[in-house]
Each structure stands twice: as structure tokens, then as C-alpha cells.
Amino acid sequence: MSITPRKASDRDGYLMMPLVKNIPEPKHLGWRRTTCPACGRECWERPLPEGFDRAAFDGMLCTECTLRTV
Numbered sequence: 132m133s134i135t136p137r138k139a140s141d142r143d144g145y146l147m148m149p150l151v152k153n154i155p156e157p158k159h160l161g162w163r164r165t166t167c168p169a170c171g172r173e174c175w176e177r178p179l180p181e182g183f184d185r186a187a188f189d190g191m192l193c194t195e196c197t198l199r200t201v
């Protein structure tokens with residue numbers, strides 16, 4: 132039996148980056164401080180799950196821009 136919740140080839144819209152103003156301290160060692168390309172506010176870039184390629188996503192936006200865009 133094989134469980135495949137998602138394929139790495141699936142497109143998944145935008146990667147959501149939590150805003151630093153909402154989460155001042157990183158919740159994970161891999162989080163990297165960056166800025167949202169849409170609004171320029173500081174947010175956290177999270178490492179992609181294993182097997183996922185950044186090219187499979189439309190882009191990366193902070194949580195608020197993601198909500199506005201979708």
C-alpha cells in the first residue's frame with residue numbers, strides 16, 4: 132500500500148510566509164527572514180518539504196498577500 136497525499140509535480144499556488152509582525156520569533160530553525168515581494172514587509176521563508184521544488188509554486192507571498200490574492 133502506498134500513500135501519496137501530494138505529488139511533487141502538483142502545483143500549489145503560492146507559498147505562504149508568516150509575517151514577522153505576527154510571529155516575531157522563528158518557530159523552526161530553518162526559517163529565514165526575508166521580505167514579501169508584493170508588500171515588502173518582513174516575513175519568514177520556510178524550507179520546502181522534501182521532494183518539493185520551488186518552481187512548482189507560483190511564488191512566495193506573506194500570509195496577508197496570499198489571502199488577498201486567492
Ligand SMILES: [Zn+2]
Nearest residue numbers: 167170193196
Ligand atoms: Zn505581503
